[in-house]
Amino acid sequence: MNKDYYKTLNINRDSSQDDIKKAFRKLSKQHHPDKGGDEATFKEMSEAYDTLSNPEKRRQYDRGGQNPFGGGNPFANSGPDVEDLFGQFFGGQRNQRRVKKGKSLNIPLRVDLEDVYFSRLKKLKYNKSVKCASCGGVGGESWRCTTCNGTGHIERVTGNAFFRQVQRQQCSTCNGEGKIITKPCNYCRGTGGKTEERTIEFRVPPDLQSGQSFVYKGGGNEIHAGQTGDLLIEVVINRHENFGIIGSDLIYEPKISILDMVLGCKIKIPHFEGSIVVDIPERSEIGRNFNVNKKGLRNPRGQKGSLLIKPQILMPKDINDDERRMLESLSVGDNFKIKK
Numbered sequence: 001m002n003k004d005y006y007k008t009l010n011i012n013r014d015s016s017q018d019d020i021k022k023a024f025r026k027l028s029k030q031h032h033p034d035k036g037g038d039e040a041t042f043k044e045m046s047e048a049y050d051t052l053s054n055p056e057k058r059r060q061y062d063r064g065g066q067n068p069f070g071g072g073n074p075f076a077n078s079g080p081d082v083e084d085l086f087g088q089f090f091g092g093q094r095n096q097r098r099v100k101k102g103k104s105l106n107i108p109l110r111v112d113l114e115d116v117y118f119s120r121l122k123k124l125k126y127n128k129s130v131k132c133a134s135c136g137g138v139g140g141e142s143w144r145c146t147t148c149n150g151t152g153h154i155e156r157v158t159g160n161a162f163f164r165q166v167q168r169q170q171c172s173t174c175n176g177e178g179k180i181i182t183k184p185c186n187y188c189r190g191t192g193g194k195t196e197e198r199t200i201e202f203r204v205p206p207d208l209q210s211g212q213s214f215v216y217k218g219g220g221n222e223i224h225a226g227q228t229g230d231l232l233i234e235v236v237i238n239r240h241e242n243f244g245i246i247g248s249d250l251i252y253e254p255k256i257s258i259l260d261m262v263l264g265c266k267i268k269i270p271h272f273e274g275s276i277v278v279d280i281p282e283r284s285e286i287g288r289n290f291n292v293n294k295k296g297l298r299n300p301r302g303q304k305g306s307l308l309i310k311p312q313i314l315m316p317k318d319i320n321d322d323e324r325r326m327l328e329s330l331s332v333g334d335n336f337k338i339k340k
Contacts, residue, residue: 003048101228119206128196136224137193258314
């Protein structure tokens with residue numbers, strides 16, 4: 001069962017971003033471990049804030065917490081950096097030395113409109129760096145860098161007796177690693193890792209918006225003595241040959257003649273669930289649209305949009321003499337005269 005993040009922060013479901021921020025700040029003063037609070041409670045609060053303060057995560061949570069990567073809670077193991085959040089609100093961090101994190105990977109994923117309509121499961125293959133199984137990711141035997149004394153950075157102090165400024169720069173001798181490999185690992189040749197192909201499954205959300213991004217926690221590169229990076233997936237919907245999209249509505253623009261609008265006709269639409277036949281009544285006004293309910297995409301509330309038919313009048317490229325005389329004879333009748 002998913003957690004009630006709104007209840008965790010003591011806010012309403014229609015609370016604004018400013019309300020969410022104020023609620024988290026207030027509760028943080030009471031429950032942060034450095035202020036005598038319970039660490040588990042603060043972690044749950046931070047998870048709630050990380051979700052609700054992010055419009056995309058909040059939208060996904062509000063629609064029922066469907067996880068496109070499978071499993072239960074889509075935000076499990078993807079919580080915020082608790083120390084970062086506390087630092088944002090109150091300044092500073094409990095630990096001065098930040099934990100290293102592997103490189104995050106950005107991968108595009110193109111899906112068809114049918115994939116969105118049926119919320120299909122897609123398989124995504126990509127390459128990532130994993131820790132060497134032989135040396136555990138350390139790269140081999142090493143010595144502590146004497147230039148930075150193993151810190152991975154060098155501090156340069158500038159200024160005078162009244163003003164001092166400390167600049168921290170990455171150590172150029174060890175490239176920020178704090179160590180120098182003296183005997184490289186035979187398996188990874190001192191890199192500490194190797195490239196492997198991975199495959200993940202991604203359930204296309206039925207309310208997907210083209211260009212929407214998703215974060216797969218721990219899907220990025222691995223590093224020694226640090227956190228694994230993330231995998232960022234930007235999903236783009238391919239252009240469909242028959243349908244356009246406006247919100248959760250599918251748009252179909254068939255080309256019909258002006259006589260079809262006058263005399264009426266039937267339009268056969270190649271829909272994803274099978275052909276749909278729509279009647280165009282006689283004497284339909286040019287510019288009139290026709291609607292088929294619940295044949296569109298789903299919106300964030302789980303409701304289906306419509307199939308909107310917008311007939312496009314196809315004018316003849318040329319008119320022969322017989323056709324011209326026929327049209328001129330029609331223009332004599334009262335039904336085809338413009339009444340002033």
